[in-house]
Amino acid sequence: MHLPTNQKKPFFRSPAGWATLGTVPVLALGAFFLWPSASPSHAADAQDASVPDARAKYVNRGLFPSDEPGDEQARTITGKVYSIDGQPLAGVQVSATSFAIAGNLPTTVASLETDADGRFEMRLADGTYQLVANKSGYGPSFVPAQTGESVSLVLTKSGTVRGRVLDADRAPMQRFVIDVLTAAPDSFAAPMPLFSKRFEGTDGTFEVSEFPAWPVVIRATAVDHAPAFSNAIHLEKPGDTREVELLLGDGCVLEGTVKDGSGRPLADVFVDAEARFPGGVSEVSMEAASRTESDGEGRFRLEHAPSGKVVLRGYDSEHAPSTVVVEVAADCKPSKSLDLVMSDGGSISGVARKSDGSPLPGARLTLMQRAVGFVNVIADEEGQFRFDSIPPGNTRLELVYGNQRTSAAVRVEEGAVTERDITVHPTGQGEIRGRITAGGAPLAGVQVLVATNRGREQGLDVRFPVTDKDGVYKLAGLPGGHYAVNVVTSAKTEGVQVEEGQVAVLDLDIAEPPKTGARAEAE
Incomplete structure (x- = not known):
């Protein structure tokens, strides 16, 4: 079941493999995309093979902007976690993830455990988060939520995957990280690993018993090696087991430059790499644990990057997140020069309206895309809103109004303003x-x-x-x-x-x- 880093197979061959509904990504309108870490310490372990881990210049736009004093005050998300048999689950690790490092890198910002009644209460800065829940022996669960909301999560019993991680000479790796990953289209925010844990030993073995009931991928990473990805793994029933073997090679060194639109080199741009895979409906990306920053002359160097199709993304505080896609051959030669041009992106402008067509002042709107994570704005007193510095491509725009949401696809073009009003759906009888x-x-x-x-x-x-x-x-x-x-x-x-x-x-x-x-x- 090993998938070398230069051979990337389709994860989901059927359109029923995944579908999307509003901000709730679902599989066949039922099984949800999930991405919690096993624990805060495990999340830290997963970053062993990547640098840097913080960005002073990056602005997390998943928080709601406000001119009022105290807008950074914590607000509350409450909820309850159930097992599939309807019993409240105590001791479930619930984490809130945001995009504090870069728009395509979800990070844990808060974590706690449910009480004896399966309840939790989390205080956070006003914004949009992914809530993820993990408990040993159960498949993880998640739900997108905004501050002020109350949510519920359901965990199912899990199967088990056992495996080995070997180096290129088939010698057992003695220290490595295993992540369980799920896929999402580029028009949605990047998912966090469902499970992440560091393993140490002499035989390179691992065992994981936290899997959802839909196809996922196992990624192995280690210091001084490129990541390895498994084929899609689907544990359909509790108690199902699979065996997996993953080979870690040295990977490739990718060198390039970061420039602005006029060709001027840009320093201190955060650059990361993603592996690109064919999916059932469209291609999907998975973070490849290779990160760096451009130097004073705009040069960057990514070590131990995967071969195959690779997506490079750049982030700073002055431009839209920018992307270049390159094919990296097995001998590590890229198909083109790695010039990452930071652009201004495009904009979305419109009016939030009630179902009768009148403006909806103070409406909360969220835009999501893999390169930006979440971007939140608040409509003005005339219901007008605007998103700037958005990368070109398909995005998902959502209007939240009480317990109702309107979600629409919007296409952003480079250097253009896309006009798109969004309306609360009408009522009926x-x-x-x-x-x-x-x-x-x-x-x-x-x-x-x-x-x-x-x-x-x-x-x-x-x-x-x-x-x-x-x-x-x-x-x-x-x-x-x-x-x-x-x-x-x-x-x-x-x-x-x-x-x-x-x-x-x-x-x-x-x-x-x-x-x-x-x-x-x-x-």
Whole structure:
């Protein structure tokens, strides 16, 4: 199952391998992209083979801007973690990740454990975060959240992967880091490793028992070696096991220059490398643990970088995050000179509106893309908003209004301003209600994702009712249409048709396996 660093195979060959819904990335509208670290110490271990680990000039735009004094005051995200059988889980490590180093490098900014009732409360600066949850023996879980929100996470039982990490001469590595990675398209924020831990020993062996119920990739890294990536690994049932062998080579040295648009060399630009892989819908990138900064003459040197298709990204405080993609041959010769040109990027400008078309002053808007992570702005008193210094390409724009979100794809062009208004979706006379259970036991305080696609211009309509003490959820005021209903962070998703003025009933039990194949057709 070894995948050499210069042979990159598709992770997900089918479009059903992953899909996206608002800021909630999901697999087949059910199983979520996750990326927690096993613990704060493990997260630190994962950086052994990369430098530097801090950026004084980089600005984290995932925090909400404000002219009011005290805007850096901590705010709260609360939540609860359940097992797949509906029991609250104590001692779960819950971490909040942000983008403090660079827009494509998620970092842990806070971490704590759930109490005896599975609850947690986390105080953070006002902004957007990825909340990730880990517990030994369970598959990790995550949910994007903004300060002021209450969320829920569900953990499933995990299978196990055992393996060995060897050097190019097939001698056992004695010190290395194992990461479990998931893939996300470039129009979403970069995911953190689901699991990350340093292993030491004489035989190069490792064992990991924290895997979600969808395909992931194992990455091995070590000092003075290039990373190695496994093929996609899918542990479909609790207790499943796999064997993996990974070979670490020396990798390649990539040297180049960083310049501005006029050709002037730029110093102190943070540069990192990502390995590029073909996916089922589009190519995906995974961080390759190679980082550096340009010197006074704009030169940079990345050591122990992978071969194959490599993405180099540059970050400073004066330009948009900038990218160059290069093919690196097995003999480490790049397909072109590595000139990273820092650009001004493009902009998105528009008006946030209520469903009746009137402006929505003070609206909170979030833009996401792999190169930038999260970028947050607040609409002015006329509902106008603007995002600047955004790299060209597809991005995801989201408007948050109460428990409702509008999410739309936007294409950014270099040097241009893209005009894109975004509107809260209208209400109607339909309703969805039902009961959320786990093995028949009601789940209280669980978020339910109800979503429908209203077309390219209107975007995705995403709403989040919460279950009461009896596990009952209700969502009124819906226009007619077909809706996907998901228990947030579980693998359970089903569809329901809502008729105008009618009540649709949909009960979900997260302990039951999703309907697939012949079973789904029969029902």
